[in-house]
Amino acid sequence: MAASAPTPHGTGFPIEGRCGYYVEKKKRFCRMVVAAGKRFCGEHAGAAEVWYRPTVSRVGNKFADIQKEENTRKRILCPLDPKHTVYEDQLAKHLKKCNSREKPKPSNEPAERKKLEIEEGIIDNVRFTRKQAEISSVMFSFCFVKDFFIQDINAGLKDETEISEQLVPISSLSEEQLENLIKKLRKASEGLNSTLKDQIMSHPALHDALHDPKNGDSATKHLKQQASILGNIEKLKLLGPRRCFVEFGAGKGKLSHWVDIALKDAEEVHFILVEKVTTRFKVDGKHRKKNSVFERLQIDIQHLCLSKLHNFQLLYHKS
DSSP states (O other): OOOOOOOOOTTOOOOTTBOOOEEGGGTEEOOOBOOTTOSSOGGGTTOOOOSOOOOHHHHGGGHHHHHHHHHHSOEEEOSSOTTSEEEGGGHHHHHHHOTTSOOOOOOHHHHHHHHHHHHHTEETTEEOOHHHHHHOHHHHHHHTHHHHBOTTTTSOOOSGGGSOTTOOOGGGSOHHHHHHHHHHHHHHTTTOOOOOOOOOOOOGGGHHHHTOTTOOHHHHHHHHHHHHHHHHHHHTTOOSSSEEEEEETOTTOHHHHHHHHHHTTOSSEEEEEEESSOOSSOSGGGOOOTTEEEEEEEOOGGGBOGGGOHHHHHHHHHO
């Protein structure tokens, strides 16, 4: 990967054992751990120039050899996920362990066995009450993984052979049928506001983060988006106790993080974060409040049946 040369940043230095590449848009050094004797992480190994030069006392006489090795090995975009790169000579090995590779589908047999054990009050030879099991939503989400995984449930019709015989093209309708259809559509759309207006808002929960001078342009943009979403959620009076928030394409889970902060001490709040790929630096794992439950599902939305999620069922029965 051809990386641009980093920009000097005052008199700062990268953390010992971390990448020496300065990320301009984040206004800090890359925090990835480097291999022994390396100056850059894998993503920035192609950087030809860097303002920070290790001294001879740190790398000895091996500096020239290290520099040559880093510049000669070619990095390419991963064919499974172009968001990261890989050494070209290690592509075959990488594809076998890449986090974006297709995972095996959930097996029915273990889930059925676990479900039976839960009904009997035993998991891994540990006896517990059903109430205790309900509290452990993470355990339940694992045990019932086959329940909310339904192959292609949100994929739509695969081919024309699946289209119902009752569906016909509009061009084949008679004039009378077409007029009736128009009347139905007009009646169904009555009262709908067809004009969309920008509702750019903010929320005090993100005030300090928005005014942090360390933020780069990218971080500021995302914070403004999250603050606006949070402000609109509050305007719709959706912030409150006994709620279940689902964040699709959750990534690091920052949006759910700010919603949780805005809710403060609201009781019985569940967060379900759905993400297809493995994500680094997740923030949902840092929440340990007794009133909030964070659950992360690594699944493609194409196969996710929300009505089968255990937290949904619990909240439905309590309401």
